[in-house]
Amino acid sequence: MDWIERFPGLVALELVIKAQLVDESSIISVPKDTVIFGPGKAPEHLLLLLQGSVRVQQLSEKGREIVLYRVGAGESCVLTTACLLAFEDYSATGIAESDVEAVAIPRQVFDQLMALSADFRRFVFTAYSKRITDLFLFIEEVAFQRLDVRLAQKLVELAEGRQQINTTHQKLAAELGSAREVVSRQLQEFQRRQWVAQSRGAVVILNLAGLESLAAT
Amino acid sequence: MDWIERFPGLVALELVIKAQLVDESSIISVPKDTVIFGPGKAPEHLLLLLQGSVRVQQLSEKGREIVLYRVGAGESCVLTTACLLAFEDYSATGIAESDVEAVAIPRQVFDQLMALSADFRRFVFTAYSKRITDLFLFIEEVAFQRLDVRLAQKLVELAEGRQQINTTHQKLAAELGSAREVVSRQLQEFQRRQWVAQSRGAVVILNLAGLESLAAT
DNA sequence: GACGCTCAGTGACTAAGTTACTGAAAATAC
DNA sequence: GTATTTTCAGTAACTTAGTCACTGAGCGTC
Numbered sequence: 001m002d003w004i005e006r007f008p009g010l011v012a013l014e015l016v017i018k019a020q021l022v023d024e025s026s027i028i029s030v031p032k033d034t035v036i037f038g039p040g041k042a043p044e045h046l047l048l049l050l051q052g053s054v055r056v057q058q059l060s061e062k063g064r065e066i067v068l069y070r071v072g073a074g075e076s077c078v079l080t081t082a083c084l085l086a087f088e089d090y091s092a093t094g095i096a097e098s099d100v101e102a103v104a105i106p107r108q109v110f111d112q113l114m115a116l117s118a119d120f121r122r123f124v125f126t127a128y129s130k131r132i133t134d135l136f137l138f139i140e141e142v143a144f145q146r147l148d149v150r151l152a153q154k155l156v157e158l159a160e161g162r163q164q165i166n167t168t169h170q171k172l173a174a175e176l177g178s179a180r181e182v183v184s185r186q187l188q189e190f191q192r193r194q195w196v197a198q199s200r201g202a203v204v205i206l207n208l209a210g211l212e213s214l215a216a217t
Numbered sequence: 218m219d220w221i222e223r224f225p226g227l228v229a230l231e232l233v234i235k236a237q238l239v240d241e242s243s244i245i246s247v248p249k250d251t252v253i254f255g256p257g258k259a260p261e262h263l264l265l266l267l268q269g270s271v272r273v274q275q276l277s278e279k280g281r282e283i284v285l286y287r288v289g290a291g292e293s294c295v296l297t298t299a300c301l302l303a304f305e306d307y308s309a310t311g312i313a314e315s316d317v318e319a320v321a322i323p324r325q326v327f328d329q330l331m332a333l334s335a336d337f338r339r340f341v342f343t344a345y346s347k348r349i350t351d352l353f354l355f356i357e358e359v360a361f362q363r364l365d366v367r368l369a370q371k372l373v374e375l376a377e378g379r380q381q382i383n384t385t386h387q388k389l390a391a392e393l394g395s396a397r398e399v400v401s402r403q404l405q406e407f408q409r410r411q412w413v414a415q416s417r418g419a420v421v422i423l424n425l426a427g428l429e430s431l432a433a434t
Numbered sequence: 435g436a437c438g439c440t441c442a443g444t445g446a447c448t449a450a451g452t453t454a455c456t457g458a459a460a461a462t463a464c
Numbered sequence: 465g466t467a468t469t470t471t472c473a474g475t476a477a478c479t480t481a482g483t484c485a486c487t488g489a490g491c492g493t494c
Binding site: 058060062064066068079090091092111114115116118121128129131132133135136137138139140142143144177 | 275277279281283285296307308309328331332333335338345346348349350352353354355356357359360361394
Binding site: 440442 | 465467469470471472473474477478480484485486487488489490492493494
C-alpha cells in the first residue's frame with residue numbers, strides 16, 4: 001500500500017483513488033534482461049518502477065542502436081503503455097537493465113483513473129512532459145554536442161559515484177549512437193590523460209574531476 | 218461546427234461532448250512567423266490546426282538549431298499544450314510557418330473533456346503516441362543516416378510536388394541540424410549530377426527521381 | 435592445449451563539422 | 465540612382481567522426 005508514497009505525484013490523490021489504484025494494480029517482478037516492450041510486444045500495463053531500471057533503446061535496420069532514455073525507481077513508464085497502444089510500427093525496445101520490481105496498472109484501470117482524477121491526469125501529463133522535453137534535449141545533444149564531451153558525460157553518469165564501470169566499448173557506443181572504434185579512440189585519449197584506466201569489459205575512473213570538467217563543456 | 222469533421226479522431230465523440238468542444242473553444246488566426254510557444258511563453262490553449270502549419274524547433278546555446286517536427290492542418294498540437302504546462306525550462310519553440318487558423322481549446326476545457334470522454338482521451342493519446350514514435354525515428358535519422366540521404370529526403374518533402382523550393386542553405390541546414398557549408402557542398406554535388414539547379418534563396422528540382430532514389434537509401 | 439567467441443587496437447579512408455575567409459546579390463539608406 | 469549594409473553562397477584548409485578491413489588478446493570450454 002505504501003508504495004504510493006514513493007511517487008511524489010501520487011501522494012496528493014484522493015483516498016478513494018489511492019485505494020482503487022492499490023486494489024486494482026499488482027506488483028510484479030521482472031528478471032534482468034527481459035524485454036518489457038518492443039516491436040510486436042505492446043505492454044498491457046502501465047508500469048511504475050519500485051526497484052531497478054528499464055533501458056529504452058532504438059534499433060536501426062543496419063543493426064546500430066542508441067539508448068533513448070532510462071526509467072528508474074520512482075519513475076513511471078507512462079508513455080510506453082499509453083503511447084504504444086496506437087502505433088504498432090514502432091521500433092523502440094524496453095529492456096530490464098537489472099531485476100525490476102514494479103507496480104503494474106492494467107490499461108482499463110489507467111483509463112478509469114484518467115477519467116476520475118484530475119490529480120492522476122496531472123501525474124500522467126507531467127511524466128509525458130518530462131519525457132518529451134528530455135527527448136528534445138537529447139536530440140540537441142546528438143545533433144550538436146561533441147563526442148568526447150558526450151562520452152565523458154556518459155561515463156560520469158554510468159559511474160554513479162563508483163570507481164569502476166563494467167561495460168564494453170560496444171555498449172558505450174550504443175549509449176551514444178556512435179561506433180565502437182570511435183569510443184575506443186576516445187577512451188585511449190582519456191587514458192593518455194590519465195583520466196581512466198581500461199581493462200577488458202571495464203573502465204576505471206582515475207580522475208573524475210577531469211571527466212566532469214570536459215562533460216561540463 | 219463542422220471543423221470537427223476534419224479530425225478523424227474526433228468524429229466518434231458523443232454529441233454532448235462535441236457540442237461542449239465547439240461551444241467552449243474558439244477559432245483563432247495567427248499571422249505568419251508568430252511565436253506560438255517558446256521559452257517563457259507557455260501556451261494556454263490546445264491547438265487543433267485547420268489551416269497552415271507550425272514548425273517546432275530546438276535552439277542550442279551556440280545558436281545552432283534543428284527542426285524537430287511540424288504540425289499541419291488536421292493535426293493537433295497536443296503535446297505543446299499539455300506538455301509544457303509542467304516544465305518551464307524547455308527550449309523548444311513553435312513558430313507559425315504560414316498564416317495559421319486553429320481551434321483553440323482552453324486548458325480547463327481540455328481537462329474536463331479528458332475527464333468526460335474516453336474517445337477524447339483516445340484522441341489525445343493517439344496524438345502523443347504518434348509524436349513520440351516520430352521523435353524516436355527522428356533520433357535514429359539524426360544519429361545514423363547519412364547527410365546526403367537526409368538532404369535529399371528533405372528536399373523531396375519540402376518540394377511537395379512543386380518544382381522550386383524557396384529557402385536558403387542556412388535554413389536547410391537548420392532543418393537537418395547540420396551546418397550551412399555542409400549543405401552547400403551537398404547541393405553542389407546534387408547540382409553536378411543535374412538533380413537540382415540553384416539560385417539565391419531557391420533550389421529548383423530538375424530530377425525528382427534522382428533525389429527520391431537517394432532518399433530511399 | 436586447441437578451438438571458438440567476445441572484446442579491443444590499428445591504419446587507411448570517407449564523411450561531416452569548423453574556421454576563416456571571399457565575393458555576389460539584394461535590401462536599404464542617403 | 466548610387467552608396468552602404470546585410471544576407472547569401474562558395475571555397476580551402478583543417479579537425480572530428482564514422483567506416484572498413486583486419487589483427488591480436490583475453491577467456492571459456494571442450
